[in-house]
Amino acid sequence: MSTLFLIGMHGTEKSQTIVHNEHIFDRVIELQDLDSLMVTLYRDRVSPFPNPYNFETGVSLVLYDPSRFQLSVRQLDVLFKRFFPSFNISAVDHTHEENLQRLNCVERENSVCRNRITRINHWMYHHNDDTPDGVAKKHFSTINENSVPTQACQANIYTLLLHLNDSKAQHLQKASVPRLIRNIEFMSFLSEPIGKLSQDGSHYWNILSTWDFCALSMSTQELIWCGFTLIKKLSRDSNVLIADNKLLLLLFTLESSYHQVNKFHNFRHAIDVMQATWRLCTYLIEDNPVQTLLLCMAAIGHDVGHPGTNNQLLCNCESEVAQNFKNVSILENFHRELFQQLLSEHLPQLLAISKKQFDFISEAILATDMALHSQYEDRLMHEKPMKQVTLISLIIKAADISNVTRPLSISARWAYLITLEFNDCALLESFHKDHRPDQDCYADSYKNLDSAEEYLDYIQNILTNVTNPDDIIKDHPYIPNGQIFFINTFAEVFFNALSQKFSNLKFLSDNVEINKEYWMKHKKPN
Numbered sequence: 001m002s003t004l005f006l007i008g009m010h011g012t013e014k015s016q017t018i019v020h021n022e023h024i025f026d027r028v029i030e031l032q033d034l035d036s037l038m039v040t041l042y043r044d045r046v047s048p049f050p051n052p053y054n055f056e057t058g059v060s061l062v063l064y065d066p067s068r069f070q071l072s073v074r075q076l077d078v079l080f081k082r083f084f085p086s087f088n089i090s091a092v093d094h095t096h097e098e099n100l101q102r103l104n105c106v107e108r109e110n111s112v113c114r115n116r117i118t119r120i121n122h123w124m125y126h127h128n129d130d131t132p133d134g135v136a137k138k139h140f141s142t143i144n145e146n147s148v149p150t151q152a153c154q155a156n157i158y159t160l161l162l163h164l165n166d167s168k169a170q171h172l173q174k175a176s177v178p179r180l181i182r183n184i185e186f187m188s189f190l191s192e193p194i195g196k197l198s199q200d201g202s203h204y205w206n207i208l209s210t211w212d213f214c215a216l217s218m219s220t221q222e223l224i225w226c227g228f229t230l231i232k233k234l235s236r237d238s239n240v241l242i243a244d245n246k247l248l249l250l251l252f253t254l255e256s257s258y259h260q261v262n263k264f265h266n267f268r269h270a271i272d273v274m275q276a277t278w279r280l281c282t283y284l285i286e287d288n289p290v291q292t293l294l295l296c297m298a299a300i301g302h303d304v305g306h307p308g309t310n311n312q313l314l315c316n317c318e319s320e321v322a323q324n325f326k327n328v329s330i331l332e333n334f335h336r337e338l339f340q341q342l343l344s345e346h347l348p349q350l351l352a353i354s355k356k357q358f359d360f361i362s363e364a365i366l367a368t369d370m371a372l373h374s375q376y377e378d379r380l381m382h383e384k385p386m387k388q389v390t391l392i393s394l395i396i397k398a399a400d401i402s403n404v405t406r407p408l409s410i411s412a413r414w415a416y417l418i419t420l421e422f423n424d425c426a427l428l429e430s431f432h433k434d435h436r437p438d439q440d441c442y443a444d445s446y447k448n449l450d451s452a453e454e455y456l457d458y459i460q461n462i463l464t465n466v467t468n469p470d471d472i473i474k475d476h477p478y479i480p481n482g483q484i485f486f487i488n489t490f491a492e493v494f495f496n497a498l499s500q501k502f503s504n505l506k507f508l509s510d511n512v513e514i515n516k517e518y519w520m521k522h523k524k525p526n
């Protein structure tokens, strides 16, 4: 879905170029001012799943007259990057006709964003061409309709590298929250959970407090509410003051920093891991509210910006992000850096507490790299006495793969989602047989690639209606084999060792065994 926003534009101001190009967009929305734009962006983003208004599956443009709003195009673009990092959205000053050539790119950009394989490919491998030639190409004034330079034409689609570089730049500037964002009452976008609470005040507490917690059937609004409820309580327990609207702004920004279009590695997974982390903390570091708060925060941010693929793919294709982190724990370093910068902007007091305690949040996020799994297993079994940093790393690691320890009906749905993501990785690899990863790619060049926009209605059905695993594996008969492989290779030994060390966690290894038994019964011959 791509949207053309026309801000404060009266009928007569609409140039012929605008009128001629409106059909390129799925929606054209006219708004009075930039305040209304912000409200629309937040409201759309938390619409029910499957959400066509996620601002990731198309490119959106905001046409306005900067002189009327005392905000330059550059400032508005920076605001988008700070508060809506995963969005493909850009500002354009429509009062100069030559700027409207920007509209010529949208069709081609949309074709990249609509296909999930080219979209992921672009996120992972596209980089800015900063050579003199590349910079020259970016001058839109030299563009005519038939020779749109591809680099310029893809300048406004999300990439991991831009996300990383922009967040570093914002961090250096130490800018305050602009008025347009500061004035927003975030609670007003959460009518759904607030409505449920009016009927049952402890609804979300009851859900959060059990191991049957199921983030899968929750809406984006409810996920944000769960994060808000838990962090608010933990910050009170720790005597760390965080104003409600500030906390909500952080959570909305985090949600917009995760890719809503990912099947598994999205904000839903982040809230699931937060909840599991908290439950584990209540058993293992019960008397340490500050560490519990830090660890739950780390859990919400631990996969921020995740492209839904893996380190191997980034490394094999020599992406700039991989090189930036010297091919070591690439994604985990990426998440750590983005999240630290977000925290330094939104909750510096919490980051300061974290830094005082062996750089707590960094250590926790880096521990989620599965390449380190056997090292942590070794520490779990042999480190005596166990260091505090090991214990907190083990908690977040356990929470990160805790989906296999949830009750079967929940675990099977997570298994389904991770399988879909793995399938996309396989498609991306096959795409690379015919295309260079950093090549500018358009849907035309791989029409035979599965381009359906990910059957989101079907996913939604599994998330909300299907609770019987038999119904999931009917359509995906190889899920049991994948689960058996994951449990045998990683989960079984790890959760057994954890349960042996901490006897009150025996329910984890018990659940893994129950789930494994089910998968074994439905295993397919390889």
Ligand SMILES: Nc1ncnc2c1ncn2[C@@H]1O[C@@H]2COP(=O)(O)O[C@H]2[C@H]1O
Residues within 6 Å of the ligand: 368, 369, 370, 400, 401, 403, 404, 414, 415, 418, 482, 483, 486
């Ligand atoms: N149920 C599951 N089945 C298979 N792999 C899983 C499952 N849960 C987690 N994983 C893998 O474990 C990894 C933990 O780190 P990531 O979140 O980066 O990516 C995760 C997946 O690759």
